[in-house]
Amino acid sequence: MLLRTHYVFSTGVLTFLGSLITRDPFDALIFAGIVSVLANSLIDRLGHEMVWVEGKYLPRRTPLTHTWFRSILWGSLVTAAVTLLAYFALHSSYYHYSYFQLRELITLAIVYGVLIGPTHMFLDVFTERGIYVKRNGRWVRYALAHFRYNDPLANTLAVFIGFLLGAIAFGV
Secondary structure, X not given: OOHHHHHHHHHHHHHHXXXXXXXXXXXXXXXXXXXXXXXXXXXXXXXXXXXXXXXXXXXXXXXXXXXXXXXXHHHHHHHHHHHXXXXXXXXXXXXXXXXXXXXXXXXXXXXXXXXXXXXXXXXXXXXXXXXXXXXXXXXXXXOOOOEOOOOHHHHHHHHHHHHHHHHHHOOO
């Protein structure tokens, strides 16, 4: 899927789940948007290499980030960094109150950290290049639907689901 599709879909999923944790869905949306953009960008930037094929360079996914477990690790690292920055920025001596209660911030960070990577893998498993799974000690690609990464219908559907979940979080 396109990177911007990952952004919208992940933000929608995380905002929906975050709205169940925090009192203000806007807080969940801001935190989800930041985590979504940073984690999905990192997963794609670290998880693609350029290979020379038939006279041109093409991107190829690698198992460094495009496995279920490793995506959770990368997503958790990004979320932990964003959480620490948010905590120190919002709890500095200048601010006496923050947008998040500490308990809510930690709960959101745990949920977002565990789920941001799998939301990326969920979309990629439907593309023609798929994701990596281990079979007989080797990394092999696994795909469910074999859509092109830039398929307009698949990308539009994922964006729609992301917007729909975000709208549900706000009670629209």
